[in-house]
Amino acid sequence: MxxxxxxxxxxxxxxxxxxxxxxxxxxxxxxxxxxxxxxxxxxxxxxxxxxxxxxxxxxxxxxxxKDIDDDDDDDNVTLFxxxxxxxxxxxxxxxxxxxxxxxxxxxxxxxxxxxxxxxxxxxxxxxxxxxxxxKDLLDAAKRREAVPFAAHTIDDDGVTRAGLIQLADLHLNEAVLSVDTKGKNTFDFHIASKRLQKYAYRLKTILRAYGVTKVVLALTGDMFNSNRRKDEILRNLKALAEGFLIGADIIASFIQDLAQDFEIEIISVFGNESRLDEEIQSIDFHNNFDYLLHHYLQPILATQKNVMFHPVVTDHELLININNAQILLWHGHNRASIDKLIVKYAKMDEIVHYVVTGHKHHLILKEESGQSGSLVGDNAYSFQRLNVASRASQTFYVIEDGDGKRPDLLPHPVDLQNVDRFDGYPVPENASEFSLRRSLIKGVGGQTILRIVV
Structure with missing residues (x-):
């Protein structure tokens, strides 16, 4: 007790x-x-x-x-x-x-x-x-025998794969000087041609390994920079025209390079930086270098084997189907989110499996969307104003038919920053004279919505 x-x-x-x-x-x-x-x-x-x-x-x-028995016992010593x-x-x-x-x-x-x-x-x-x-895991491991490796092969018979090659935000007539990015990046027509040649080299190496023979080449906007204020256009008219022709010829060389190995179908959506209109939300798509580029390339490549142009759709977005994959091409400059775009098409009874976009010059690949980097890389505006550091890159996709299920879509980003080993496509020696340097004060100016005078 x-x-x-x-x-x-x-x-x-x-x-x-x-x-x-x-x-x-x-x-x-x-x-x-x-x-x-x-x-x-x-x-x-x-x-x-x-x-x-x-x-x-x-x-x-x-x-x-105790009160009865010990009333007089107060002095007794007891243990506690x-x-x-x-x-x-x-x-x-x-x-x-x-x-x-x-x-x-x-x-x-x-x-x-x-x-x-x-x-x-x-x-x-x-x-x-x-x-x-x-201790239990170690004891169990000692009792187990190694699982024998079973060699096997995967039957690819009947599996069809196609490529989706994205050209996003090339800004071919832009000039980036070394001083603009503290020596991190430079860009002009010569570097652009080398980066596209490297892109074609990577495409051929990887797509051939997949057994791809047919590709879609998607131009997703902002192939060129444009002066949108009328006085700037007039002042730089010759540079804009010459720069457009030089850049278009570089893209033509890129297409001819790929056509040696693949059948190519070409489609375009338009961006915001290539527009000739001052208003960023302008829907006058004919006044846009991306529109002009599509119509310039089509006749000069008309006799090129393995090249086919789809009609121009004058919009910033286009839903296409490759190997039963519903892919939305979208430049990405308006305020819509990926989710809102997918919902918009769902209300029109169109499923969107993946959204391919650009515009922000920063590579982001997600389960439902892919945002490509730009061919330019860092420039004065992004590096000094936005404090964003990025590398020149482009992205392509391999689409594998899902045999009745959702197709597999495999994104492949390609780093194009370093091009020391590449000579580039032919470019005139004086091409740099027709490049436009991006201003540090991009976005300043424009239409005044409301003016308050005190």
């Missing part, structure tokens, strides 16, 4: 402190010299109401009997049976401030010990569980 003081102390700790049964048991052992088991303490706490009731009855009877009894004796022999101070110090130490014990106990449980798991 255990002293009733242990029972009462256990119930008091459980009810008056933020302790669970385990904490109560450890406090009794460490602070009160309890030598019993955890199960005994658990039984006490589970029956705490009955114990308190019995103790009150016993205490009442004992007190009445509990902490409370000791505290009562201690309190009588010390001043109130001493008692309060010592009681607080004692309680503070008990609280700290309880917190530390709980923290260490939880850590020990985690460590013990982890060690047990590792």
């Amino acid at each position: 255990y002293d009733s003081s242990f029972k009462l102390k256990a119930i008091e700790l459980f009810e008056d402190s933020d302790l669970d049964v385990q904490d109560v048991y450890e406090t009794l052992v460490s602070d009160h010299g309890f030598s019993g088991t955890y199960q005994i303490v658990k039984v006490w706490i589970n029956n705490k109401d009955d114990i308190k009731k019995k103790y009150l009855n016993d205490a009442t009877e004992s007190r009445d009997q 049976d509990s902490d409370d009894e000791y505290d009562d004796k201690f309190d009588k022999n010390h001043s109130i401030p001493e008692v309060v101070s010592l009681r607080r110090s004692r309680q503070n130490l008990m609280d700290q010990n309880r917190i530390l014990r709980k923290m260490f106990r939880e850590q020990d449980r985690v460590i013990n569980a982890t060690n047990a798991l590792l």
Whole structure:
């Protein structure tokens, strides 16, 4: 049997402190010299109401009997049976401030010990569980035999693959000087031709490995920069015209290069930087270098084997189907989100499996969309104004027929920043004279919506 003081102390700790049964048991052992088991303490706490009731009855009877038998026995020396009894004796022999101070110090130490014990106990449980798991895994591994490798081949018979090659934000007539990006990037017609030649080299290497023979070449806008203010157009008229012709010939060389290995179908959507109109939301698509480029390339490549042009769709977006994959080509400059575009087409009973876009000159590939980088890379505006660092890149896709299921669409970004090993397509020696340097104050100016005069 255990002293009733242990029972009462256990119930008091459980009810008056933020302790669970385990904490109560450890406090009794460490602070009160309890030598019993955890199960005994658990039984006490589970029956705490009955114990308190019995103790009150016993205490009442004992007190009445003590008043009768020991009325004159106040000077007898007795042993203290509990902490409370000791505290009562201690309190009588010390001043109130001493008692309060010592009681607080004692309680503070008990609280700290309880917190530390709980923290260490939880850590020990985690460590013990982890060690047990590792031991079981090691024991199981020793009993297992290595799984034999089963050589196998994948039957590709009947699987059709096609390529989607994106040309996004080439800005062929743009000039980026070394000083614009602190030596990180330069760009002109010569570098553009080398980067496109490298792109064609990567395309041939990877698409041939997939067994692709047919590709769609999608021009997704902003093939050139344009001066949109009327005085700027007039002032730079010769540079714009010559720059357009040089850039168009570079793209023609790129197409002829690919046509040596693939059958090519060419489609276009239009961007915002190539427009000749000042208004960014202009829908006059005929006044756009992207529109002019499509119609310029079509006759000069009319006799080129393996090249076919689709009619121009005058819009910033176009839904196409390649190997049963519904792909939305979108330049990306308006404020619509990818999700809103997909919902818009869903309301027209058209499923969109993937959105291919550009405009932001920053590579982002997601499950439902791919945003290509630009051929230019960093320029003065992005590097110094937007504080965005990027590399020249383009993206292409391999679309594998899903045989009745959603087709597999595999994106392949191609880094085009470094072109030291490439000579580039033919470009006039004086081509740089017709490049336009992008202003640091892009976006300043335009139409005044509201003017307040005070």
